[in-house]
Amino acid sequence: MGFCSALASFALSPLTSHLSPLAAQSAPPGKIAKSVERIFGEGVKVDTLKVDTVSVLRVSRGGALLGFARMRNVKGKDQPITYLVAIDPNDALKDVDVLVYREPYGGEVAYEPWRKQFRGKTAGAPLVVGKDIRNISGATISSHSVTLGVRQTLAELTAWHAAGRIR
Amino acid sequence: MRAPQFLAVLALALPMARLHAQDSESTSIGGYGEVHYTNATGPNTPGEVNVKRFVLYLAHSFSERLAFRSELELEDTKIAGGEPGGEVALEQAYLDYQIIPEFTLRAGLVIVPIGIVNEVHEPPTFNGVDRPNFDRDVIPTTWREIGLGAVGTLAGASGLSYRAYLVNGLKASGFEPVSGIRGGRQEGKEASFANPSLTGRLEWARPGLRVGGSFWYGGSANQDPALGTGTFDNAVALLSADARYDTGPFMFRGVLANISIAEAEAINAAYGAQVGSRINGGYLEGAYNLLSALAPKSVQRLNAFLRYENYDTQAKVPVGVVRDESLARRITTFGLSYKPVYNAVFKGDYQLQRTKSGLGEGEVLSLGVGYQF
Numbered sequence: 001m002g003f004c005s006a007l008a009s010f011a012l013s014p015l016t017s018h019l020s021p022l023a024a025q026s027a028p029p030g031k032i033a034k035s036v037e038r039i040f041g042e043g044v045k046v047d048t049l050k051v052d053t054v055s056v057l058r059v060s061r062g063g064a065l066l067g068f069a070r071m072r073n074v075k076g077k078d079q080p081i082t083y084l085v086a087i088d089p090n091d092a093l094k095d096v097d098v099l100v101y102r103e104p105y106g107g108e109v110a111y112e113p114w115r116k117q118f119r120g121k122t123a124g125a126p127l128v129v130g131k132d133i134r135n136i137s138g139a140t141i142s143s144h145s146v147t148l149g150v151r152q153t154l155a156e157l158t159a160w161h162a163a164g165r166i167r
Numbered sequence: 168m169r170a171p172q173f174l175a176v177l178a179l180a181l182p183m184a185r186l187h188a189q190d191s192e193s194t195s196i197g198g199y200g201e202v203h204y205t206n207a208t209g210p211n212t213p214g215e216v217n218v219k220r221f222v223l224y225l226a227h228s229f230s231e232r233l234a235f236r237s238e239l240e241l242e243d244t245k246i247a248g249g250e251p252g253g254e255v256a257l258e259q260a261y262l263d264y265q266i267i268p269e270f271t272l273r274a275g276l277v278i279v280p281i282g283i284v285n286e287v288h289e290p291p292t293f294n295g296v297d298r299p300n301f302d303r304d305v306i307p308t309t310w311r312e313i314g315l316g317a318v319g320t321l322a323g324a325s326g327l328s329y330r331a332y333l334v335n336g337l338k339a340s341g342f343e344p345v346s347g348i349r350g351g352r353q354e355g356k357e358a359s360f361a362n363p364s365l366t367g368r369l370e371w372a373r374p375g376l377r378v379g380g381s382f383w384y385g386g387s388a389n390q391d392p393a394l395g396t397g398t399f400d401n402a403v404a405l406l407s408a409d410a411r412y413d414t415g416p417f418m419f420r421g422v423l424a425n426i427s428i429a430e431a432e433a434i435n436a437a438y439g440a441q442v443g444s445r446i447n448g449g450y451l452e453g454a455y456n457l458l459s460a461l462a463p464k465s466v467q468r469l470n471a472f473l474r475y476e477n478y479d480t481q482a483k484v485p486v487g488v489v490r491d492e493s494l495a496r497r498i499t500t501f502g503l504s505y506k507p508v509y510n511a512v513f514k515g516d517y518q519l520q521r522t523k524s525g526l527g528e529g530e531v532l533s534l535g536v537g538y539q540f
Contacts, residue, residue: 078195078226078236102231104263104271104318108326108372117374128466129509130415130456134374137411137420138287144509 027082027099032057032071035097039086040066051165056157058166065089068157068166074149076103077141085153091161093121096150106142114143118150123158127151191231197224199539201290203297208530218244219297219535220290222258232265257355258309263318273332274315276355280330280368281381282306282422283409290537291512294454294472294504297533300496300520301450301476305424306407307349312336313358316367329369336362339387339394339401339434344441344494347480348403348426351387362386362398375414381407387428393437394430402429416459418470423449432485443494444485448478454504468506472516475499479523492524502533511538 036046040059044066047058057069067088073080082100087093096118098110108114117133129135129147136143160166200221206214221241228234238258246253261275278286284293284302288309293299302308314334321327335358341350353359364385371378383405388394394401407424424447428434431444454472458465479495481488502516518531 075195078197078224079193079228079234100231101268102228102265104265104273105328107268107320107328111326111373113326114374126466130413130468131466134415135413136372136374137377137413138283138370138372140292140509 027071027084031099032084035084035099036069036086039069039095039097049166051160056160056166059086067094068161070153070157071099072149072153074145076101076106076145079103081109081142081146081149083146083149085150085157087154087157087161091122091158093118093150093154095119096146098146101142103142106136106139108136108139109142109146121154123155127154191228193228195224195226195228197226197540198222199224199289199291199537201296201535201537204534205296206532208532234263236261236263258311260355267319269319269321271318272315273318273330276311276313277316277332277334279310279312279334279366279383280332281310281366281383281405281407282308282424283379283411283420284308285310289510289539290514290535291506291510291539294452294470294514295474295500295502295516295518295533296514296535299450299452299474299476299500300498301422301424301448301478304346304349304480304496305426305446305448305478306422307346307352310352311354312352312364313355314363326372327369328372329367331365331367333363333365335360336364336385336389337387337403338389339428339442340389340391340438342387342428342434342438342440342442344443344481344491347443347446348387348428351403359389361390362388362400364403375412377411379409381405381409387434391437394433400430401434403427404429416456418454418456418472419452421449421451423447430485432487435485435487441481441484441488441491443479443481443483443488443490445483446478446480447482448476448496450474450476450478468504468509470504470506471501472504473499473501493522493526495523497521497523510540512536 045060049056049058059066067086069084069086071084073082079102084097084099086095096115101107101110126132127147129143133147201219203219204214204216223239226236237260240256240258242254243252257276259276259278261273261277264272280286284298285306285308298308312334314332316332318330335353337348337351342348343350362385366383368379368381386399386402388400390396405426409422412419426446428444431442434442452474454470457469457471458467476498481490481494484490498520500516500518505513514535516533520529522528
C-alpha cells in the first residue's frame with residue numbers, strides 16, 4: 001500500500017476502526033479474528049469461554065479441538081501492548097501475535113523473526129530474554145514485557161486446561 | 168505524491184483525530200537515574216560521589232494516536248543560589264501524532280537521533296558507570312533541539328525504521344577544541360532559529376541485531392556578521408554509523424562518527440577558539456555475561472566488558488591552529504555490570520585515559536548504580 005493511499009485510508013476509514021471505547025486496552029474484533037485465522041487456518045469455529053472474568057477463545061474445526069487463545073495487555077514504556085497467545089491441544093505454544101503496538105519505538109516485537117522464537121514452547125520453558133528468547137537491542141523494554149506476558153499467559157492457559165476449566 | 172494532495176489528506180486526518188480524543192486518555196510516569204563514585208588516580212584527587220542524574224519520564228496519551236512524551240532531568244542533585252553546578256533541564260518534550268505506523272508526526276523538543284547512547288541513554292542499557300567519553304566529546308549527549316519531523320517503520324515488517332527532523336541549529340560561538348561541537352548545542356533554551364538544520368536516522372533491526380546510520384547537516388553562523396548570514400553558513404556535517412549485536416551471553420556494540428566544520432578558520436578568528444575542521448573517531452565494546460557460564464540457570468546478569476575508544480577532536484585543523492595531540496584520545500575501559508533484573512544495575516569500571524602526545528593522561532576508578540522503570 002502506497003504511503004498516500006495509506007494516509008487516505010486513515011482519513012476516510014469508518015470511525016469504528018479506531019473509536020472503540022476500549023481502544024487503549026483492546027484490539028478491533030476484526031484484528032483478533034484475522035490473527036486466529038492466520039494461526040489456526042481458515043474456516044475455524046471460535047467459541048468464547050469464560051474463566052472467572054477472563055475470556056478464552058476455543059478454536060475448533062468440524063468438532064475437533066485445535067487449541068485455545070487469549071488476548072492480553074502488557075505495559076510497554078508508556079502504553080499497553082496488546083498481544084494474543086495461542087496454544088494447541090497439547091499446551092504447546094502455536095504462535096504469538098502482537099495485535100496493537102502503540103509506541104513509536106520497539107515495534108520490532110511484532111515482527112515474525114522475533115515472534116517465531118516462541119513457537120513450540122511449553123509452560124516448562126524458561127521464556128527469558130537473553131536465555132531462550134533473543135533480545136532486540138534498542139527495544140529492551142518491549143522485548144522483556146512481551147516475553148513476560150507470554151510466559152504468564154502460557155502458564156495460565158496450561159493450568160486452566162489441566163484443571164478442566166477450559167476444554 | 169504531490170504536495171497539495173498530501174496536505175489535503177492531512178487536513179482531513181487532523182479533525183478526525185479530535186473526534187476520538189477523549190476515548191482512552193492515560194498518563195504514565197517512569198524514570199531513570201544514576202549515582203556515581205569516581206576516583207581519579209594520582210595525588211590530591213579525592214574520590215567524589217554524585218547523584219549524576221535523576222530523571223522523571225512523564226507521558227500522556229490523549230488517544231490511541233496522539234501522545235505527549237517528556238523527560239525532566241535533575242543533574243548533580245541540586246541547584247542552589249551562589250553555588251556552581253547542578254542543572255534542571257527538560258531533555259525531551261514533544262507531541263507524537265501517529266497518522267499510520269509508517270508516519271508519526273513529531274514536534275517539540277526532540278532527541279537528535281545520532282549514535283546509540285544519545286537516544287537510548289538509560290543507565291541499565293549501557294556498560295560502564297559513565298557514558299562513553301566519545302558520547303560526550305564527539306556526539307554531544309544528551310543532544311536535543313527543538314523542531315518537527317517524522318518517525319516510523321518502513322515497508323511493513325522489513326525491520327527498517329527512520330526518524331527525520333528539522334530542528335534549530337548549532338551555534339559556532341560555543342565550539343571549542345576539547346569537546347568539539349558540544350558547547351554549540353542550544354538544548355531548547357530560547358534557541359536561535361537562524362540555522363535550521365536537518366537530522367535523521369535510518370536503522371534496521373532483527374532479533375539480536377540493530378544497525379543504524381545517522382546524519383546532521385546545518386549552519387552554525389547564527390547570523391554573526393563575522394561569519395555569515397546564510398542559513399547554511401559554517402555548516403556542520405555529521406555522519407555516523409552504529410551497530411549493536413546481542414547473542415544472549417555475548418554483546419557487542421560500536422559507533423563511528425565524522426564531523427566536518429566548514430570554515431573553522433573563520434570561527435576561530437571570530438571567537439578566538441582553536442576548533443578543528445574535522446572531528447572523528449569511534450568505539451568498540453564487547454561484553455560477556457559471566458553468569459551464563461557460572462550459573463546457567465540464573466536469569467540475572469553479570470556482564471564483564473571491555474571498551475576501546477579512539478577519537479580526535481582536532482583530526483584536521485584549519486590554517487592558524489597547531490594540532491594538539493593530547494586531543495587524540497585512546498581510552499580503554501573495563502569493568503563489570505551486575506543486573507539482578509534487566510532494568511536495574513550495579514556497575515564498576517576502571518578507565519585508562521591515553522593520548523597521542525602522552526599529555527593529559529589519567530586513570531579513573533568508578534562505581535555506580537542505575538535504574539529505569
